[in-house]
Amino acid sequence: MAVVRATLCVLVCLASAWQSPCAEPAAGERIRLPAARDVKIDGGFWGPRLKIYQEKAIPHSWQYVAGEIRALQKAAGQPVQGDLNGTWGEANLYKFMETVAHSLGTHPDPVLQKRMDEIISLIGAAQRPDGYAHAYIVNSGKPPWDPAFLDGSHDGYVLGHMIEAAIEYHASTGKRSFLDIATRAADQAYEHFLGKNGQPGFCGHAELEMALVELYRVVPEPRYLELARAFIEWRGRNKVKPAGPTPRAYFQDGQPLREQRTLEGHAVRAVFFATGATDVAIETGDADYRLAANRFWDSTTLRRMTITGSIGPRKEHEAFGEDYELPNNGYYESCAACGLADFAQRMFMLERQAESADVLERTLYNAILHGISLDGVSSYYGNPLSDRDNPRYNSWVCCPPNLSRTLFQVGRYAYxxxxxxxxxxxxxxxxxxxxxxxxxxxxxxxxxxxxxxxxxxxxxxxxxxxxxxxxxxxxxxxxxxxxxxxxxxxxxxxxxxxxxxxxxxxxxxxxxxxxxEMPVQRIEAHPNIHDCAGKVALQRGPIICGIESLDNDGRTDLELGADPAFQVAVERDLLGGVTVIRGKAANGNPFMAIPFYAMANRAKSAQEVWIKQAGITPGSEWWTGQLYRPLKLDRK
Ligand SMILES: [Zn+2]
The missing domain is CATH 2.60.420 (Maltose phosphorylase, domain 3)
Known part of the structure; x- marks a missing residue:
């Protein structure tokens, strides 16, 4: 009997050691992200893609940051010829430098690193003795952190991107000089706003908030967290006089954080602001910030996000609209999608819900990848779901280096x-x-x-x-x-x-x-999204597909019947290697759908994500906590 009992015990003990239920994480146990160099991406979907960005996008980009480098030379007292940058131009240089830093982390390149070191020396030489480092302001003789122009300025936006580039360069190479320049600049900002003669204010384009919290994670000086929090607290309290008639909500100054129910105004600024507020919630445990982060998250992902993971439908003020205002030909800037990926990652760090990473995956594989061409050298400013014959272009206002710095972080998003x-x-x-x-x-x-x-x-x-x-x-x-x-x-x-x-x-x-299991799914949208009424989108795994006219006899206006007889095929020679969906329309004609991200990479073509579907009866089943869901045609 004793032997039997002992044997049973061994079996039970082995079983419990083999696998036990997961305990809830201990209170205060922080989520951390790996350094880019600690994640190696080999083969599969992302390996060849990152290689294209390394070999094509990075070399192609230097020409677009030449004006920013000249501005640094001028601020450093060197003679220069040619155009200089504009007010926000240096942010592009820093976003590009962050891209290169990510790339160097996994693919060391002495020539590229030397070029980076030369620019970093120049940034150091252009930095004022007090630490202020925005060369455009230095060159133009304008006052730094001008309170009369904070709603339209980009001082903080530029500094935020500098800090993020410096953090990544330090993480990838171990070199400190860039990080030292960035901390001196952050210290100047602290002194300006929270020093002895400090005045309330904030940059009209949020970004510095999240960058300061990132800096605090690397250089744990409480003042960086304090300044990030101050920039958020001062908003919505009439602390800053706007320079023009732009609505205050445009730059997230409409209401104080604790009263704000939804993200409003310029979508890129708004989502960067939300990310910064979430970062403060993560680091401080402040319940008000956590509640605000969750309000912003729910209002965005449950009522104001396209099926492709885009936000910001309005061209006017590049803004969020009302709930469910999601026209298929909306604005949907690439930078806003990149911002949503970061917001999703921070929400995961705050709440550890898989649902946050679902949104991250949605925007990454659809809206963000759609923003950059398959050859890595051109991009889209906007990512509408219905489009016609628009060529790609390479306006370096803001999106191209934001797309590349986001895509190079895929390893940090993964783990x-x-x-x-x-x-x-x-x-x-x-x-x-x-x-x-x-x-x-x-x-x-x-x-x-x-x-x-x-x-x-x-x-x-x-x-x-x-x-x-x-x-x-x-x-x-x-x-x-x-x-x-x-x-x-x-x-x-x-x-x-x-x-x-x-x-x-x-x-x-x-x-x-x-x-x-990865079947083709027909997805329907919440009935309040007018443009999607009576229509479905095709989804397989995380990939949203759509119709291009050049695959479908010049047409995109097909209608699906009850059974489109979907077939999935791997096409290795098409669009860099994609899986396509083929089927039959209600009239019996064959059709082919390709991934949304691969659209507009060939000749001129019309594109549609949402396809008419016969037999949809809207409103027959409750919608709870969802904006999109698989279609059930047979429901009563
Ligand atoms: Zn942009």
Whole structure:
């Protein structure tokens, strides 16, 4: 009997060591992101893409920052010839430098690094003795942080992007000089606003708030967090006199944070502001900021976001509209989509909900990737869902370097960790090395995602303690299976936060496989979105597809019947390698849909994401907590 009991105990003990339910994270246990150089991206969907950006987009971009470099030379007292930059131009240089810094983290390039070091020396030489560093203002003789022009100025926007570039360059190369320049400039801003003779104010284009919190994470001086918070607190309180008639909501000065229910005004400024407020919530634990972040998140993602993950439909003031105001030919600036990716990442860090990473994935694979051409050298300022014959162009007002710096961060969007947990938010072929308190965890991911729903995660380190591995279960996925070392795990260990969580003492070689069904889904939109009434969008995995006229006999106005007989095909020679959807329209004609991100990369063509669908009866089923959902034609 004793032997039987002992045997039972061994079996039970082995089972519990093998896998135990995931505990809720301990209060105060922070989420951290890996450095770009700690995530290697090899092959799959992203490897070739990042190679194109490295080999084509970076060399192509230098010509567009020449005026900014000349402005730095002039501010440094060097003789220059040729045009200088405009008020916000230096932000483009810094966004580009951040792009290069990300690239250097995983692909060292001595020539590129030398060029970066030369520009960093120039930035240092152009910096005033008090630390102020915006060369446009220095060259033009205008006052720094001009309170009479704060609503239209870009001092903080430029400084914010400088700080972010400096942080990435330090993380990628270990060199401190750029970070030292950035901290001196941040110290000047602190002295100007919160020093002995400080005056309330803020930059009309939010960005510095989130950059200061990022700086605080690297250089933990409380003054950086304090200044970020002050810029948010001063808004909406008549602290700054606008220079012109622009509505205050345009630059997020309409209401104080605690009274603001929705994101309003210029979409890029608004989403950057929301990201900064969320960053402050993460670092301070302030309940008011957390509530505000959640209000902004819900109002944006449940009522004001396209199916492709774009925001900001209005051309006037490049602004958010009312709830459900989402015209298919709207404005939808690329920078706003990039901002939404960062907001989503910060919301994940704050709330650890898979739903935040679902939005990150939606905007990344659709709106953001659509912004940049497949050859990496041209871009779209806007990303409408219905378009006609518009060529790509390369206006360097703001979007191209923002797209590249965002796309190069895909590895940082993919992973996160806390003291004893790992999160895999995006499924990307390659490897990651995560320095947990409980010991370093190395992962190797093999997958053809987003074309295929099979993901293999191999652990390459022996863990000293149990670690919770959290795999995001995407909201688009109708059914999935999980195996650990080939053994099916049932039921799926799904947490309330939307993660498949396995806690165990991992051994090198342990392999988790996630098999996600990836059918073609017809998605309907909330009936309040007028432009989508009676229509569906085609989605497979995270990829939204649409119709281009040049694949469909010059037409985009097809209508689907009850069964379009969808067929999925891998087309390796089309548009850099895509999976297309073919089917039959209601009239029997064949059609083909391609990924939204790959549209407008060939000859002139009309494009439509939302397609007419026969048999839709709107309003027959409640909409709760969703803006888009799979169509059920047979519901009563
Ligand atoms: Zn832009």
């Amino acid at each position: 996160a960790y806390s003291d004893s947990a790992v999160y895999v938010n995006l499924y990307i072929a390659g490897s990651a090395s995560l320095p947990l308190k409980a010991g370093e965890v190395k992962l190797n991911v093999a997958t053809e995602y987003p074309w295929d729903g099979r993901v293999s995660v191999k652990i390459e380190t022996d863990a000293a303690r149990p670690i919770a591995l959290n795999l995001r279960r995407p909201a688009w996925c109708p059914a999935a299976k999980l195996t650990i070392n080939g053994q099916l795990v049932e039921p799926m260990p799904l947490t309330e936060r939307g993660y498949i969580c396995i806690q165990r003492q991992w051994k090198s070689g342990d392999t988790v496989e996630l098999l996600m």
